[in-house]
Amino acid sequence: MENMRMSSIDFVEENKRKLLELFPNIGREVVREYDSAGNPIIDIGIDFEALQQELSSDLVSEKEERYQFTWPDKRKTIIQANSPTTETLRPVREKSVDFDNTHNVYIEGDNLAVLKILQETYLGKVKMIYIDPPYNTGGDSFVYNDRFVVSSDEYVSGTFDEDGNILYDIKNNNESNGRFHTDWLNMMYPRIKLARNLLTEDGVIFISIDDNEVHDLRKICDEIFGEANFIGCAGRISKKANNQGDYWAPNFDYLLTYAKNKNECPSFFGGINYSSYNQTETEGPRKGEKYQLVRLYMTSLDPMRGCNNQRYYIECPDGSFIIPPGEVFPSEKKDGAFVPPSSGKDKVWRWSYQSYLEKKDQIVVKKGKSSNVVGADGEETLWNAYTKTYLNDVIDKSTATPNSFIEDHINQNATHELKKLDIPFSFAKPTSLIKYLMEVMRVTSDDIVLDFFSGSGTTGDAVMQKSADGIDAHFICVQLPEKCEEDGDAYKAGFANICEIGEERLRRAGAQYKKDNKKVDTGFRVFRVDSSNMKKVYYNPAETQQTLLDVFTDNIKEDRTPEDLLFQVMLDLGVMLSSKIEETEIAGKKVFDVADGFLIACFDKEVTDETVKAIAQKKPYYAVFRDSSMASDSVATNFDQIFETYSPETERRVL
DSSP, X not given: OEEOOOSOOOHHHHHHHHHHHHOGGGEEEEEEEEOTTSOEEEEEEEOHHHHHHHTGGGOOOTTSOOOOOOOTTHHHHHHHHHSOOOOEEEEOGGGOBSTTTOOOEEEESOHHHHHHHTTTTSTTOEEEEEEOOOOOOSSOEEEXXXXXXXXXXXXXXXXXXXTSOBOOOEEEOOTTOTTHHHHHHHHHHHHHHHHHHHEEEXXXXXXXXXTTTHHHHHHHHHHHHOGGGEEEEEEEEOOSOOOOSSSSOOOEEEEEEEESOTTTSOOOOOOOXXXXXXXXXXXXXXXTOEEEEEESBOTTOOTTTTOTTOOBOEEOTTSOEEEOSOSOOOSSOSTTOBOOOOSTTSOOXXXXXXXXXXXXXXXXXXXXXXXXXXXXXXXXXXXXXXXXXXXXXXXXXXXXXXXSEEOSOOHHHHHHHHHHTTOOOSSOOOHHHHHHHHHHTTOOTTOXXXXXXXXXXXXXXXXXXXXXXXXXXXEEEEEOOOBOOTTSHHHHTTOOBHHHHHHHHHHHHHHHHHHHOTTSOOOBEEEEEESOSBOHHHHOGGGOOGGGGGGGSSOBOXXXXXXXXXXXXXXXXXXXXXXXXXXXXXXXXXXXXXXXTTEEEEOOSSBOHHHHHHHHHTOOSEEEEOTTOBSSHHHHHHHHHHHHHHOTTOEEEEO
């Protein structure tokens, strides 16, 4: 059995491993620490001089002048992004909606920690990222982690964990701060660097920003994504009218846009009014597809331009017939009977008679308040004929691209949306903007949309709306539980922090969408960032004295539940947080079956051969147990033999 790592990816170690595979000769033995007995612990380090020799033809000297963008502590932010975290995500069922069935995720905590935690599981799986970070306008509060050593007098409960690691640090960044731009860059750089890893090869990140930092943000994104993957910088009207400002009244911001790999990213798609496709096919091979009804008769059609077979009868549900207006009518009153137009007064349908016969299943005949067609003898009628135009067909054929100046999604719309939900929040983006970006990105069902500055939950709301429209994508929203100001409307309305605002907004909005469409996924699993489920000895055994070993017979913290352990295991093994989980009982022990048998875990104590055998017979890809879970030495001895007998391919892990 193999021990679980139970921490995020250590990018330094991963990069070192890759270098040693390429150049084995650059490895050197080094002593970094000693065990409790004073014996050196040998590690393999990188000889940078040897590495320079291997790369001598492309070596760039530190003293050589070159174009670059730098600022104080930039190297620390790179180290910060690469360093692993032992923090984990703990499920919060009482705040969740439809926990057992939803594919959506809401995470409370510092987004830097969350992005590290998600690296294993969501690496290369996120189709679209949208973030609306602090604009650094001179008075906003934001989070940044630029301290690596914390003294005892700096420790504040809730801000640092028991090991002194900073959890989050919220500060006002005023223009008087001598590190005004530096602090903002130190906050943004590691987050964007980690976010890039999560994108699919054809994935895209959209970042809302204004004039204050758009130039600096462009430079760090060029460095992280590569200038070749810059897609564009769209302008967006944020306010229709604005009397603020001493010179220009600011009424627009930017959408900085980068692809993970521009060569793999399809062209953006635009020019379609998605809201007009307001019908859903209820049967047949196109069941579930969105379409709109378009009149089969257009007054603009000229009947004298090769339309000899486009004037015919169409039968109505009551047995009567309709035809475009004119002077000459078919001699026989039956469906499909046609007559060539004799003059410009004899109007025609858009479709030929042959097309009508081939695609009758796409014709809808219904009554309206008025009609521009006539009955079989030219009499008035309220019947009219329409054709179904399917959204997917239009998307497949369209070559239109969206304009880089966005006028239709102003922030006032967000104010109206939140007011209808009775949610107090300022400076939110409208859901229409996120839906628009999903459309130009061609986000489809099962794609993941990530927002790690989620604020009031606009992105989650927008994804649920698209799900109600038939595009069943899934969201991951991440938000720091920043406290609401006690004299603000949100606090007075009963919201202690921003996470509570976002979660309640999603509950209320989701309940509305559920009324109209019972199948839409309006649920979300709530998780909270917390310290590891494992006791400190699990990560630092060399620091443990022999006299204290009896304290650590169980390496799991006392306040952690089996479900806490399950989700940390899922993250460590790359299993999505939204995966289906079934809880069963085998020989009196609680067993979790994740993703239809991909992972089976049991964290109960006193596990017997009977439970081990039953799990092995299910042939999971992974089987995970607690290190101290076996009922006896005999069970522990038989464990591997049982799996070798019933499921030798199963990866067995302990924690």
